[in-house]
Structures are given as C-alpha cells and as structure tokens.
Amino acid sequence: MDPTRHRLRAAAVMSAAALAATAVTGCASAPDPGTVTVLNSATDSLEHAQEQKFFDLCAKPLGVRVRQTSVPADQVASKALRMASSHSLTDILELDGSEVPQFAATGGLVPVRKAGVDVSGMSKSAVTMGSYRGTQYGVARAVNSLALIYNKDLLSRAGLKPPTTWDELKRTAKKLTHGSTFGMAFSATPDADGVYQFLPFFWSAGGDEAHLDDGKGAPALQLWKDLVAGKAASSAVVTWNQQDVNDQFIAGRAAMMINGPWQVPVLDQHKGLHWAVAPIPVPNAGDPVVPPIGGTVMTIPQTRDTGRQHTAAKIINCLNEQHNQVAWGESVNNVPTMTAAAAQYARQNPKLAAFASEVATARSRTDRVGARWPVVSDALSGAFQSVLTGGASPRAALKQAQARATAGE
Known part of the structure; x- marks a missing residue:
C-alpha cells in the first residue's frame, strides 16, 4: 500500500x-x-x-x-x-x-x-x-511498487513516447512543460512518501542505503535537481505527498508522474483522463529498474x-x-x-x-539495513531536501546523510 x-x-x-x-x-x-x-x-x-x-x-x-x-x-x-x-x-x-x-x-x-x-x-x-x-x-x-504514469493525450499531441532513460526523461519532461503544466511530478517530501519515490532512482543508479556516501547514488539526486532547476518539475515537489502528486496529474498540471497502483481507483473516476503506465526510466538503456x-x-x-x-x-x-x-x-x-x-x-x-x-526486480526497504531503516530513511529524506531547497551538492548531501544515519543508530 x-x-x-x-x-x-x-x-x-x-x-x-x-x-x-x-x-x-x-x-x-x-x-x-x-x-x-x-x-x-x-x-x-x-x-x-x-x-x-x-x-x-x-x-x-x-x-x-x-x-x-x-x-x-x-x-x-x-x-x-x-x-x-x-x-x-x-x-x-x-x-x-x-x-x-x-x-x-x-x-x-x-x-x-x-x-x-x-x-x-x-x-x-x-x-x-x-x-x-x-x-x-x-x-x-x-x-x-511505483511506475511512470503518463497522460496519453498530452504525449500524443507532442509526438512523444514514454521515456525509458534518464536523458529521455529530462528531454520529454521539458518538451511537455508549458503554461501551467509541468512535464514531470513526483513527491520529495521529507517523510516516507518522498523516500519511497526517491528509491527507484537511487537504487537504479546503484545507490546503497547501507553506504549512502559511496557516491553511487549521487546521480539520482542530480537528476531530481536537474528536473526542478530546469523547471520541468515544480519546485513544490518538496511539499507534495503522493496524493498531492496524483491531484496535480488529474488536474492537468503534470503530464507524467511517479505513483503507485493505489491511485488507480481515483484515476478511473475521471473518464476524460486517458492515462497509461510505463516502467520508471533508468540511467541507461537496458538497465533494470529497481523500485521499492x-x-x-x-x-x-x-x-x-x-x-x-x-x-x-x-x-x-x-x-x-x-x-x-x-x-x-x-x-x-x-x-x-x-x-x-x-x-x-x-x-x-x-x-x-x-x-x-x-x-520482479523490486527490493524491500529493509533488505540491507533491517531495523536501521527508519534512521536511514530520515537521512535520505534530508539529503534530497537539502539538494532541492538548500542548493547542497548531491555528493555532499549524501555524505552528510551517512553521518546522520550513523549518529542515529
């Protein structure tokens, strides 16, 4: 759920x-x-x-x-x-x-x-x-788990297909951004919602929740930063939980979003909204997506x-x-x-x-860190919040996150 x-x-x-x-x-x-x-x-x-x-x-x-x-x-x-x-x-x-x-x-x-x-x-x-x-x-x-849910009509009118890689995601989201509509929406709140949505990008990049400061997860933070800084995603993502993201999508203020199957009943209530589901884009073509x-x-x-x-x-x-x-x-x-x-x-x-x-390729949040997950989750949320709101570099944010996780054990 x-x-x-x-x-x-x-x-x-x-x-x-x-x-x-x-x-x-x-x-x-x-x-x-x-x-x-x-x-x-x-x-x-x-x-x-x-x-x-x-x-x-x-x-x-x-x-x-x-x-x-x-x-x-x-x-x-x-x-x-x-x-x-x-x-x-x-x-x-x-x-x-x-x-x-x-x-x-x-x-x-x-x-x-x-x-x-x-x-x-x-x-x-x-x-x-x-x-x-x-x-x-x-x-x-x-x-x-999570997937990329997209507005079929908006992508079709723009002559675009659902993105499969991070580069395609940035380009597609940018092309779909106009007026009051952003190309992409996701949750980056400093809680379970934001962390759940960050993990597919973090893990697919090779990030390790047991070693946040190894540098492998930094590209995922950079991707989120690029989407917001490039105005392909709203800066308000730091305040949107997953329901808020769905509301933005339904209102036509987001052409694509990261969300889960629990939103399907609400989406189905809007008969004029034509939506479809695709796998979450990965760093490079052929990489497996690793969602939670x-x-x-x-x-x-x-x-x-x-x-x-x-x-x-x-x-x-x-x-x-x-x-x-x-x-x-x-x-x-x-x-x-x-x-x-x-x-x-x-x-x-x-x-x-x-x-x-x-x-088939998803992972449990507690698989590697077990009972330490709550402190690791808090540390991860602090990392993407500091990058999106405070201008911290991805590597510095994850280094601080590891220190925070270690101190909270």
Missing part, C-alpha cells in the same frame, strides 16, 4: 522489545477455539469487507471463523504491544513490510515455515519484504499455542493460493507475490502490467 498508510510510531518501535517478553508469559482468559483473530489496518469499510470475504472463504473449511480488529496503520504497532501486554495478541498480525524487522528482532514472531506456511513459488522481492536476517517472518498476498516493494505482510505472533499457530498458517496458505492471490490483487490493484499468480494478473490486467513487471 501507499507508504503514507504505514508509518511506525517511534514510541512503538522503542517499546517493541517488550513484545516477545509479554506475548509468551503470564495468564490470560482462554481464547475462543472456534475463532481466529486478526489485527490489521483495514479500517476502510470496503477493504474490511473484502478482507472478511477472503478470510471467511479460507476459514470455513477449517470449521472456524475469523474476527478482524482493524485500526489505523500508524496504530497497529502500538495496539499489538498493548494486546501482548494483556496476553490477548491476535493469531495473525498484519504489519507493513518495513515494520517486520523491529518485531522479528524481539523474538516476538514465529518463522512462517516453522508455523507451516508454504512460501514456495513466491517472488524473491516478496520474500525479502517479510524477512529479517535471512529468516522469513511474514507473507504478503500482494504488493505494490511495499505493502503489508501477515505474521504469526509468538505464543504458547502451537495449535492456533498452525490454524493461522492454514488460513494464510489458503489466502496465498494462486486464484485467491489473483482475486485479491485485482480487488486492491496490487500485484500477487506468487510468480505464477503475478503472471496471470498481468495477462488479465494489461493496463497495470508495468507494475507487475517491476515487482
């Missing part, structure tokens, strides 16, 4: 170490043997109902029912901690992929294979999103009740059967994580095929 829905509160991260200690000790009232409980962030009524539909489908053959507890995404971690403290943690805990390391590091999650979850056939990127130090603790049914992978993963908290854990695993296995993954992906405009399911999804939804193709 959109990373704006998945920000782990610092207090919850600081307190997460208590999860393992409280989840497996003390006394609590016996849970209902016929009910499997889930904590997630499906507060939207439609999403909650869709979730329940799939849960019911998979629970019925097991002779159980599923009860969801849904809270806003930024409250899931603290809610889980409170439930663990009162020995009432749910059987399935749905976390943002970037939150998994903080909980896995405490020993509060069961490795999914140990619980009986089948992860064969899952894409490598999806495996890394639910893993910590080589062990998989979470399973995603479907994931999202996002979404939620289902984890099984560490409790003493292995029987309930195995029942939870059976439900998760059912949810991840190919036909269920495809159906779920289509309901939320996300890409299934099983390779075969992703291929079927792309065939059935050609308009969104670019998202499916990019997931």
